[in-house]
Amino acid sequence: MDTSTQKKWNFSAVFYDLLAWGAEQRWGPRKREFFSSMHGKVLFVAVGTGQDIPFFPPGRDIIGIDISPRMLAKARERAARYPGLLELRVMDIHALEFPDHSFDQVVTSCTLCSVPDPVAALIALRRVLKPGGELYMFEHTGSRVFPFNRMLDVMTPIWKPIGPEMNRDTVANVEKAGFKMQQVSNVYLDVVKTIIASAPEG
């Protein structure tokens, strides 16, 4: 278990809901629509305080993981209200405790901005996906548009101690990890995106 990352997110759990309220209200309708594609056995990575749980479609079979026990303690209240199967577990994305090919779908939400080694994390997700299984990501990334690209570079070292990195090329990281890209759509500028990719067949 990566204890430094765990400590960071345990600390952030104190104020996370307050700071993220506006974002969740703003992105809520888009997330609800995106998550409606959940099917089969689903792994939801970095469930945090569970702010995304109200946007999950009802009746699904989901395992939610997060590295922070304090985040998950808050998520459990929301999980209890979910009308479906939702199990929460403390787990590091870099050390997934699931057998190979366990899931039909992996879903992330503002996750790959925060993990220490995004490509290694994506390779770990690919391992637990069934061949041809889908990776659904709602992520913020770096930008290719000036001046936003430079601003995100400047803001990254300021935010990193308590939160995410702002300038990651998550689309490229997904491809580096061996996924087959299906669709990339911009939600806000080219910074907030939905990404759909699939694990290679066989």
Next chain:
Amino acid sequence: MDRRVYFLAGDVLSNAVTGAATAWLAAAIVDSSWFMPAGMLAGMLAGMGLGLLMMPVFVSLFGAMEVMLPVMLTAMLSGMLSGMASAMQVPAIPLLLLAGGSIGILVLLLTYAIDAVLHSKAS
């Protein structure tokens, strides 16, 4: 671009207030004894600092990237232009606040326009 009134109003408020506040701060730091490029740089840095301090309030109310990016750009530009103006001649405070707020609105409109181009792009 989000068409819900709450978020539109929040975008306008965030950028107008940040623009006005950073213009005021830059003018409070820089005066006509400053070399103009130094005034611009000081104004921009002061704007960035104030923008970072104000950001958590707006972010928690109105959204993440949709607030952070235009607000930081507003803070930088408004601080820089106010620093430049103050190095030439100390402007009147009401005029500064109006100019700063207007810069904020212009930056917001610019980001809406860029977003409109990029928004539905898929690959």
